[in-house]
Amino acid sequence: MNSRQPIPVVVLAGFLGSGKTTVLNHLLASRGGTRIGVVVNDFGSIEIDAMSVAGQVGDSMVSLGGGCLCCAVDGSELDAYLEKLSAPAHRIDVIVIEASGLAEPQEMIRMLVANENPAVRYGGMVEVVDAAEFDATRARHPETDRHLAVADLVVLNKTDRVDAGERARIEKELAALCAPGTPVVGADHGRIDPELLFDRRPWTETRGQLSFEDLLAEAGGHDRCTHAHAAYESTEFSSEQALSPRRFMDFLDRRPAGLYRIKGFVWFGVPGHEERYEIQAVGRFLRFDPQPWRRGEPRLTQLVLIGSGTDGEGLLRELEACREEAPQDANPESMWGVLRYVDRPAEDGGDAREPDTSEAPPTD
Numbered sequence: 001m002n003s004r005q006p007i008p009v010v011v012l013a014g015f016l017g018s019g020k021t022t023v024l025n026h027l028l029a030s031r032g033g034t035r036i037g038v039v040v041n042d043f044g045s046i047e048i049d050a051m052s053v054a055g056q057v058g059d060s061m062v063s064l065g066g067g068c069l070c071c072a073v074d075g076s077e078l079d080a081y082l083e084k085l086s087a088p089a090h091r092i093d094v095i096v097i098e099a100s101g102l103a104e105p106q107e108m109i110r111m112l113v114a115n116e117n118p119a120v121r122y123g124g125m126v127e128v129v130d131a132a133e134f135d136a137t138r139a140r141h142p143e144t145d146r147h148l149a150v151a152d153l154v155v156l157n158k159t160d161r162v163d164a165g166e167r168a169r170i171e172k173e174l175a176a177l178c179a180p181g182t183p184v185v186g187a188d189h190g191r192i193d194p195e196l197l198f199d200r201r202p203w204t205e206t207r208g209q210l211s212f213e214d215l216l217a218e219a220g221g222h223d224r225c226t227h228a229h230a231a232y233e234s235t236e237f238s239s240e241q242a243l244s245p246r247r248f249m250d251f252l253d254r255r256p257a258g259l260y261r262i263k264g265f266v267w268f269g270v271p272g273h274e275e276r277y278e279i280q281a282v283g284r285f286l287r288f289d290p291q292p293w294r295r296g297e298p299r300l301t302q303l304v305l306i307g308s309g310t311d312g313e314g315l316l317r318e319l320e321a322c323r324e325e326a327p328q329d330a331n332p333e334s335m336w337g338v339l340r341y342v343d344r345p346a347e348d349g350g351d352a353r354e355p356d357t358s359e360a361p362p363t364d
């Protein structure tokens, strides 16, 4: 018989680009001796989030690529993954499910509460909130308020992007939207105290408002695929050919307002800039992060673009037009437009600042 305590399963939720993967990576980096099992629920079939979660290899991570977990017909796929992760041989202490940015966390919580596997138990829901996009997210996605109401802990992320007054205003609004007593922790780049998740402090125990009955009642009438992500389209682009940095920056400069989220990796192949450029766009925010390719990794561009009212085929045509046949002949200066959105190393060893976008981009 397994004498181990059931492993808590924590749901990490939050709107597109709020910082869930960043929080998860921070937890993995500062987990000490704790063993974390990870379930990543990518929205697109290109598993960008799975690729972005650092240091997880082998059996401690599974990815539910290509779909929204809350739309699974039943929880059997999730149950199978939880069973795999909770196998005693993995000695996992806590499982974190990173919900896709468009998932309905209530449905996931319902599946976890209903899970009959004695090796796991529901361990609470953490809602990550983007401080800089707080009003825009609530306006676009009114469900956010409902998610906040069932959160056990709120991470107010990207506090570096708002001033003290704005932060205080958001905290006041959060206090009104969340259940009384819900802790709201501010974070810069997802740096929360892992103790909030890893020990078995009372907040991880399901509070009264999260009884199974409540959740069932709430899920009743949940019409699959009519919730948030049905109103959004996800477009995927993949290219073995390099992209011209100038044409790609031009594409980004002109991106429509409804194209809310872009993530993935870009291969420019320009001399001196042969790295893999991770791209992150959230609203008008844009960032590139050059990283070495992994050993044997094919040089590819892989992008997931999520928006509402966007013309997927038109976006694909525009991206195809960014392809570059001879990147090795390109002038390294053509990368300047991209490099303006790369973080500079911080002087004090802390975080880099926002890219300086005040100067005009170099022209062709």
Ligand SMILES: Nc1nc2c(ncn2[C@@H]2O[C@H](COP(=O)(O)OP(=O)(O)OP(=O)(O)O)[C@@H](O)[C@H]2O)c(=O)[nH]1
Residues within 6 Å of the ligand: 014, 015, 016, 017, 018, 019, 020, 021, 022, 023, 049, 100, 101, 102, 157, 158, 159, 160, 161, 187, 188, 189, 190, 261, 263, 280, 281, 282, 287
């Ligand atoms: N300035 C700033 N940027 C942040 C912070 N946290 C995350 N980011 C950036 O925000 C972007 C999105 O972060 P992710 O962690 O990928 O967000 P996510 O919620 O996992 O995104 P989806 O999976 O698309 O829903 C990335 O460029 C991060 O580097 C923060 O505290 N401050």
